[in-house]
Amino acid sequence: MEIEAPLAQQQNIDLIDILWRQDIDLGVVREDFDYNYRQKECELEKQKKLEKEKQEQLQKEQEKALLAQLQLDEETGEFVAFRPAKHSKAEIPGRITEPTQTVKTAQRDDGALSFDECMQLLAESFPFVDDIESHPVALEPPVPAQTSPQPMSPQQPQQGTTAILPSTAPEPNPLEDLEQTWQELLSIPELQCLYMQNDNITSIESAEYSSKSKSSEMQNDSYSLSTSLPADHVSGSNISFLSLFDSPYEEVMPSESPTLFQPKTNLSDSMNLSFSNNNFNNLFSTSLNMQRNGNISQSNNMNDSLTSILDDSLLEQINITQLEVNKDFDCKLPHNLPEIPDSDSGLSMGSSPSAASPGNSKQSSLCGDASNGYSDSDTDDMESSSASVQPEFAELYPVQFQNDCNYQAPSLHGLTNVRLNLYNKGPKDDPPVSPGHNKVPFTKDKYSKRLSRDEQRAKALNVPFSVKKIVNLPVDDFNEMVSKYQLGEAQLALIRDIRRRGKNKVAAQNCRKRKLDNIVGLEHDLDQLKDEKEELLQEKGEHTKNLLQIKQQLNNLYHEVFSMIRDEDGNSYSPNEYSLQQTSDGSVFLVPRSKKLETKRE
DNA sequence: GATATCTGTCATTCG
DNA sequence: GTCGAATGACAGATA
Numbered sequence: 001m002e003i004e005a006p007l008a009q010q011q012n013i014d015l016i017d018i019l020w021r022q023d024i025d026l027g028v029v030r031e032d033f034d035y036n037y038r039q040k041e042c043e044l045e046k047q048k049k050l051e052k053e054k055q056e057q058l059q060k061e062q063e064k065a066l067l068a069q070l071q072l073d074e075e076t077g078e079f080v081a082f083r084p085a086k087h088s089k090a091e092i093p094g095r096i097t098e099p100t101q102t103v104k105t106a107q108r109d110d111g112a113l114s115f116d117e118c119m120q121l122l123a124e125s126f127p128f129v130d131d132i133e134s135h136p137v138a139l140e141p142p143v144p145a146q147t148s149p150q151p152m153s154p155q156q157p158q159q160g161t162t163a164i165l166p167s168t169a170p171e172p173n174p175l176e177d178l179e180q181t182w183q184e185l186l187s188i189p190e191l192q193c194l195y196m197q198n199d200n201i202t203s204i205e206s207a208e209y210s211s212k213s214k215s216s217e218m219q220n221d222s223y224s225l226s227t228s229l230p231a232d233h234v235s236g237s238n239i240s241f242l243s244l245f246d247s248p249y250e251e252v253m254p255s256e257s258p259t260l261f262q263p264k265t266n267l268s269d270s271m272n273l274s275f276s277n278n279n280f281n282n283l284f285s286t287s288l289n290m291q292r293n294g295n296i297s298q299s300n301n302m303n304d305s306l307t308s309i310l311d312d313s314l315l316e317q318i319n320i321t322q323l324e325v326n327k328d329f330d331c332k333l334p335h336n337l338p339e340i341p342d343s344d345s346g347l348s349m350g351s352s353p354s355a356a357s358p359g360n361s362k363q364s365s366l367c368g369d370a371s372n373g374y375s376d377s378d379t380d381d382m383e384s385s386s387a388s389v390q391p392e393f394a395e396l397y398p399v400q401f402q403n404d405c406n407y408q409a410p411s412l413h414g415l416t417n418v419r420l421n422l423y424n425k426g427p428k429d430d431p432p433v434s435p436g437h438n439k440v441p442f443t444k445d446k447y448s449k450r451l452s453r454d455e456q457r458a459k460a461l462n463v464p465f466s467v468k469k470i471v472n473l474p475v476d477d478f479n480e481m482v483s484k485y486q487l488g489e490a491q492l493a494l495i496r497d498i499r500r501r502g503k504n505k506v507a508a509q510n511c512r513k514r515k516l517d518n519i520v521g522l523e524h525d526l527d528q529l530k531d532e533k534e535e536l537l538q539e540k541g542e543h544t545k546n547l548l549q550i551k552q553q554l555n556n557l558y559h560e561v562f563s564m565i566r567d568e569d570g571n572s573y574s575p576n577e578y579s580l581q582q583t584s585d586g587s588v589f590l591v592p593r594s595k596k597l598e599t600k601r602e
Numbered sequence: 603g604a605t606a607t608c609t610g611t612c613a614t615t616c617g
Numbered sequence: 618g619t620c621g622a623a624t625g626a627c628a629g630a631t632a
Binding site: 452453501504505508509512 | 608609610611612
């Protein structure tokens with residue numbers, strides 16, 4: 001059995017070798033199939049586990065030391081720093097603010113490993129630490145790197161930053177690319193605003209850091225979380241910086257753009273109120289260490305704990321940020337990506353949190369020109385309520401959508417997964433969309449800020465005007481505006497369609513409004529007429545009643561007058577034979593009815 | 603699932 | 618004849 005096993009392994013290696021030669025695109029390195037290499041890896045993992053246990057023990061001791069220095073405030077119930085009456089700061093420098101120094105001293109007193117000893121042990125365990133120090137990019141003098149996940153006090157990032165930052169850029173070219181990417185990102189006005197905010201915040205922090213150039217400072221801000229990583233993680237032999245993009249989004253976030261990362265910085269700052277730096281940094285670095293060690297389950301647990309801390313607020317920040325950033329980038333999304341439900345707005349569709357990151361800008365470039373993928377069917381899926389977007393779109397919609405489409409995505413698939421994962425973490429668990437089935441019912445509740453079809457069409461064809469302008473400008477101004485640009489046939493046709501549809505849309509709205517107004521007016525008139533009719537009927541009834549009374553009175557008067565009339569013999573006239581008639585001059589005559597009938601006949 | 607309503611769009615008419 | 622406004626009709630989305 002012992003002999004057969006190496007044979008089988010040798011056969012496997014041969015088979016892998018053949019496969020490897022046949023398919024270079026396996027995406028893995030030879031060492032992945034190397035049994036000896038894996039054995040080395042296992043040994044390394046064991047060493048790391050031991051190291052981690054030591055670190056945890058140190059952490060516990062450190063927390064104990066911290067607690068020993070805290071005093072329970074009876075009023076607030078909080079632990080506050082215990083400051084002896086006449087101890088100057090020089091005597092206990094940073095007792096609270098620099099707990100690690102105190103801890104280190106205590107460790108030495110306890111006979112535990114000192115920091116330098118840990119460093120030495122790490123250097124022995126991980127030969128690539130030497131590579132870091134000898135890296136050509138590392139211009140700084142060799143400083144004891146914070147390779148162990150020591151809690152980072154506010155002063156310590158100086159060391160960590162200067163020592164580790166170069167390792168985040170394994171080669172000078174990617175560093176330049178990143179810088180160039182940042183410059184291009186910052187050329188976008190919106191991002192400039194965001195960067196200004198970012199810079200204001202980080203400038204406060206940078207007072208504690210060494211003074212560097214603005215670009216390097218920006219990088220420090222952008223990747224400061226990476227600098228807090230253990231050096232062995234950042235500069236690991238098989239883990240390049242860009243490989244972080246293949247990690248779940250909790251790992252990706254540190255390498256996002258400043259706009260994405262800054263909220264996290266604020267978050268971590270705010271978290272320091274409730275968490276000690278030690279806890280948080282240790283948690284984070286331990287998580288990353290564990291992931292690198294392959295303890296996926298453990299790292300998942302740690303990530304869960306991290307995610308539970310970061311998830312809501314961070315994702316909220318991401319969503320806010322993506323609203324700001326991705327208007328200018330969503331055109332570069334890959335067309336083969338499935339449309340995200342409820343996210344087909346220009347913001348949410350392209351508003352993946354990674355869109356603002358250098359990696360994403362590279363990734364998005366792979367999508368090519370959005371106009372190539374333009375079609376009615378595509379944009380119909382992006383139906384939206386455009387009213388809220390049009391004003392912003394007018395100024396934010398740049399002519400050059402393809403200017404920065406020259407990048408190469410380091411990890412398109414990973415970013416895509418990150419994008420989808422982030423959306424799956426949205427407020428509503430939207431059903432996954434099957435590839436090639438973009439017809440997604442759109443809801444405009446949460447993601448109301450999305451582009452209308454015409455806006456997306458204009459965006460796709462790089463129309464240099466806003467839809468609002470196209471629609472609302474007077475004819476002369478519109479023609480003048482169009483004549484200023486050399487537009488293609490498709491663009492002109494689209495602009496005219498947009499103007500026609502926009503005008504007609506407004507006209508339809510006005511027409512409906514008028515129709516409703518007319519209906520309301522007619523209903524009002526109808527009510528008035530009904531009231532008037534009722535009043536008239538009431539008046540008619542009164543008049544009829546009065547008429548009857550007058551007739552009755554007249555009849556009574558007639559009979560009274562008739563009864564008073566006598567003939568020559570004093571006899572009364574019969575009402576059946578005679579009747580009273582009045583002439584026009586007011587004279588009253590007694591007329592026999594027969595004669596009256598005769599006169600009528602005549 | 604059926605229904606009513608809203609909204610965008612097209613076709614047509616009118617001034 | 619062209620253009621813009623107005624409007625009926627239709628379809629899709631939504632409540």
